[in-house]
Amino acid sequence: MPDVVVVGAGIIGAACAEALSAAGVRVTVLDRGSAASGTTAAGEGNVLVSDKQPGPELTLALASIARWPALLAELREELGPDLAEAEWEPKGGLVVATENAEALEKFAALQLEAGVQADVITVADAVALEPHLTPDLATAVYYSQDAQLQPVLAATTLLAAVRRRGGEVRPGVSAVKLRSGGIETCEGFLHCDAVVNACGPWAGAFSEAAGAPITVLPRRGMLLVTAPVPFAVRHKVYDADYVGAVASADADLQTSTVVESTQAGTVLIGSSRERVGFDDSIRVAVLRVMAQKAIRLFPMLAQVPVMRAYGGLRPYAPDHLPVIGQDPRVPGLWHATGHEGAGIGLAAATGQLLADLYLGRPPAVDPFPFRVDRPAVMAHETDR
Known part of the structure; x- marks a missing residue:
């Protein structure tokens, strides 16, 4: 028992x-x-x-x-390595703003006070970290603690x-x-x-x-997965709008740009958030918006085919x-x-x-x- x-x-x-x-x-x-x-x-x-x-x-x-x-x-x-493999990657994260640099830098300063390793870097440094990233940025913040599994x-x-x-x-x-x-x-x-x-x-x-x-309550989210392009994206990269979408209580559709690679070399593109009950269907129009936003950050993705899309429901507390x-x-x-x-x-x-x-x-x-x-x-x- x-x-x-x-x-x-x-x-x-x-x-x-x-x-x-x-x-x-x-x-x-x-x-x-x-x-x-x-x-x-x-x-x-x-x-x-x-x-x-x-x-x-x-x-x-x-x-x-x-x-x-x-x-x-x-x-x-x-357990041994065969049963305990989770593809842990302490890759770090890069948050970028295409406008309103002051808001992102203020947010990073507050996080720094709270114990987060948040480093405001130059656009040149951001492009050095991510060579395929657009240089058309206002500012960037590097987060060394971010990881993926x-x-x-x-x-x-x-x-x-x-x-x-x-x-x-x-x-x-x-x-x-x-x-x-x-x-x-x-x-x-x-x-x-x-x-x-x-x-x-x-x-x-x-x-x-x-x-x-x-x-x-359920909140639906969707993702795109590209064909493998190894080492094209080295960190988790997202625009500053993602922070606002995470914190929002709005039930309507919200999209923000999130781009990262997996160990297999595929690129994951997100993200969307929408309160639609238990409807977990995939909406092509939402995927199209996500893809367009990702291409603005990484123009080379325009030449990379999408293999599949998937999504699901996340548990949302008010x-x-x-x-x-x-x-x-x-x-x-x-x-x-x-x-x-x-x-x-x-x-x-x-x-x-x-x-x-x-x-x-x-x-x-x-x-x-x-x-x-x-x-x-x-x-x-x-x-x-």
Whole structure:
């Protein structure tokens, strides 16, 4: 019998399960689909501090970006390189502005005060870092802490550690409802002491079924993938509009330029954000806008064919902060959700924080801003 059942085998559920199992907690992970097949599979693998304003999320991001390389090193030692490969790349990030240099430089100064390594550089230095980047820029900021990993590999690595420690990962098993002493699943009742809601965009629906509704809404995002052009883009590069899109509460479509390479040499082009319920369909008109904006930053991309497009839903909380912790209304119910497009980067610290709270250890970061019973999350909406 497990001590804890984690519902959701994406990157957040996997990180929570790994952190709990590392402390000796018996864990079972359930997912109605296959592991890492939802939001995690639709992400870029961003591990960023550059896009976050000073505040609780940035604090969590700094803790996570420090934890990820150490955690992956520990798992490689425990599991071996074949089971613990996540394509970790501490590549650094480059944020550029084509106009209004003052706004980006002011934002970077605030981040610097908050502990981020943010260096304002000249346009010439930016082009030296990225030779294919347009020189038609107003300013640029280099973020050496930004990194990238392969999200599906990262999640499956975390889940492999859970299995190695005696835990279970059960794909194709739906959680139906909480009951006293455990959780009802499509395969029967599972006894446990606690249940973690790590259902991503579906966390709101799960919370309703559990009798403790929280406001977590789906927000759609899309990406383009080009044919391989090795070493064409060396860092994560995005325009300053991306920061505003991340922080926006607007439900309407927003696009901003994000360009980066993978280890396979393909180039990922993003990004879009749009609140359209659970509609995860791909819209060609949005992809066209994203491609046009990317070409403005990297003109050479006009000659590179696009191989495919993909997208998915991200779990959005109205105040743009994750929900991490115990629900005060239902004994044994915990939540780890609401990370929107930052879940990959925030996962390592989220798992550690949830495990700290569950075990009564001093938390790695202040949990108060992420508590379940805060107004923006408890103010239940019906437009899911």
